[in-house]
């Protein structure tokens with residue numbers, strides 16, 4: 001049967017199991033939008049393509065499926081770029097579909113022509129320029145396969161307008177044939193044996209739980225491995241939820257704003273077991289002094305991550321779940337009692353400094369609010385964040401016992417990610433409670449998506465931590481620029497009125513005694529809700545490893561006298 | 563040190579751009595890159611010469627090349643018995659009185675004069691890098707007006723194959739044994 005390229009696209013999306021796409025129409029993708037009306041896929045009209053990209057990303061991270069975002073050519077496509085880079089840095093499987101000018105116009109600077117495949121080449125796992133309708137089926141099939149397999153990532157398909165309109169025989173490819181693309185699934189047995197030898201000798205081992213644990217679905221087997229070998233676990237920002245926070249072997253988050261005992265454990269370890277993480281500078285501090293006495297085992301699906309930042313002793317390239325499953329029967333029970341005691345000493349020292357130990361002082365502290373939301377939701381909500389101080393406090397205090405409930409922009413640190421990613425997550429889990437924690441700055445970057453939430457009835461709770469500053473930048477200026485505040489004072493609109501104008505119920509909270517009630521009100525109210533918390537303005541996230549410092553050279557919160 | 567990689571890629575539009583962009587983005591310095599068809603119409607072959615600090619850099623280059631979906635195979639042939647060739651066309655300033663002299667020089671290198679004009683000749687020379695450098699040095703005093711080189715192409719001898727370090731490429735690992743019997747890179 002002959003179908004137009006646009007129809008073929010939707011036929012293929014239906015076959016990929018796509019339920020929802022986030023997009024924005026324009027001249028170069030109008031044939032796609034026309035054909036869409038005949039297919040059972042829900043389209044979400046976003047307010048800015050960046051929002052659509054983050055929604056598809058949030059949907060992908062919450063559902064474990066491939067997200068889809070669409071835009072027209074030129075400015076539509078360039079508006080997607082931040083979202084594409086965000087998905088790339090966090091290995092999120094999203095397929096982006098852009099319209100392009102007709103093939104015969106390419107290269108002629110036609111209206112709304114932009115070299116989208118050129119622009120997105122370094123920020124996609126792969127991309128395609130489609131000039132003929134008979135290419136579409138194969139390209140879509142490949143794109144979804146590439147996006148979700150191996151190390152997942154974004155794939156962009158740029159489809160010329162003529163290829164959307166012209167008709168061709170529709171043949172759905174049964175299989176994908178990619179000559180070179182073959183992600184490795186298992187590591188060779190000899191390599192596994194070397195890893196086991198290191199583990200047998202280790203007295204002070206630490207597991208570094210990365211995003212890969214969640215992406216390969218290795219949470220259960222990681223628990224078996226850690227419990228059997230008696231090895232403590234610390235998580236990267238994106239690895240949170242990969243190992244239950246309440247488990248006695250769980251230490252907490254490592255890195256720049258990680259907990260002190262986690263960083264100390266890494267620096268004093270004699271063996272690091274890095275599982276699905278990439279030794280980003282935010283978790284290593286300076287590489288010169290990183291874990292100086294530790295042998296390193298690196299389990300990673302992407303061979304280019306092996307030895308990239310940290311040279312390791314045993315690289316195991318393959319799918320983490322498979323490799324851990326192979327390893328569990330090979331390892332024994334080891335005694336690390338002394339090591340755990342040492343770590344717990346460090347931990348109790350940190351507890352004294354914790355902001356949670358502070359007496360009530362009549363002010364709102366973000367960390368306390370996060371704990372309150374955690375209490376109210378029983379720790380079971382899907383939580384997305386924006387980027388900044390509030391993000392770090394949420395990572396520190398929204399303890400996650402379950403996987404895939406934590407959605408944050410880690411690698412790219414993209415402000416504006418919070419609200420749209422929460423809306424995307426809602427489409428994946430409409431029955432679950434969803435919160436997004438945002439700063440006053442980041443919220444305003446994509447605040448227009450509030451209307452999208454209203455139009456779709458997205459049941460997301462927005463908590464704006466308003467400190468009237470670009471808090472994280474202010475903190476850096478306080479610590480490293482002699483408190484010379486430059487461009488960090490932020491005047492914001494009246495968030496309650498802003499929400500009101502969108503038809504979103506909203507409340508402002510200024511006193512500690514109002515907090516619990518406000519959170520309950522937000523939870524009970526169906527549909528999108530905004531809570532604005534007027535929080536302590538000049539608070540700092542501790543501990544902090546200054547950029548370029550050693551991981552154990554942390555700035556610590558001063559102990560507060562009671 | 564210069565490392566030579568043979569890379570097979572899918573013969574599709576934009577693949578050369580992907581490879582070049584990868585090297586730029588990861589800050590690898592390409593000394594030369596030659597690309598052309600192979601015995602299989604759907605496959606192109608690149609010979610890439612890169613300046614590397616050591617085997618670790620070579621590993622990075624290989625592993626990154628495999629991140630490109632269109633890359634089929636990467637071998638490092640630096641240490642393998644291989645035939646490597648570069649071709650240069652060199653236009654030399656020479657009236658009729660110097661042609662014999664240039665002809666003699668060319669013969670030493672088994673080069674050929676492929677074009678003769680009133681006041682210049684074009685010398686074509688094929689061979690290893692060193693041979694071509696030698697030819698150029700001899701012609702320089704005569705007066706080189708213009709020069710072009712194809713960049714190096716390489717092929718391993720007989721049944722030899724290059725090194726493949728990236729796990730997954732062949733299923734083989736990459737390891738040297740130290741005393742403890744553990745891999746050390």
Ligand SMILES: Cc1ncc(C[n+]2csc(CCOP(=O)(O)OP(=O)(O)O)c2C)c(N)n1
Pocket residue numbers: 386387388389390391413414415416438439440441442443465467469470471472473
């Ligand atoms: C798009 C973008 N622009 C700039 C930055 C740099 N940046 C990182 S954190 C931050 C401050 C965020 O302020 P706010 O949203 O109010 O959150 P807070 O840190 O106060 O919690 C800025 C400007 C960024 N991460 N992303």
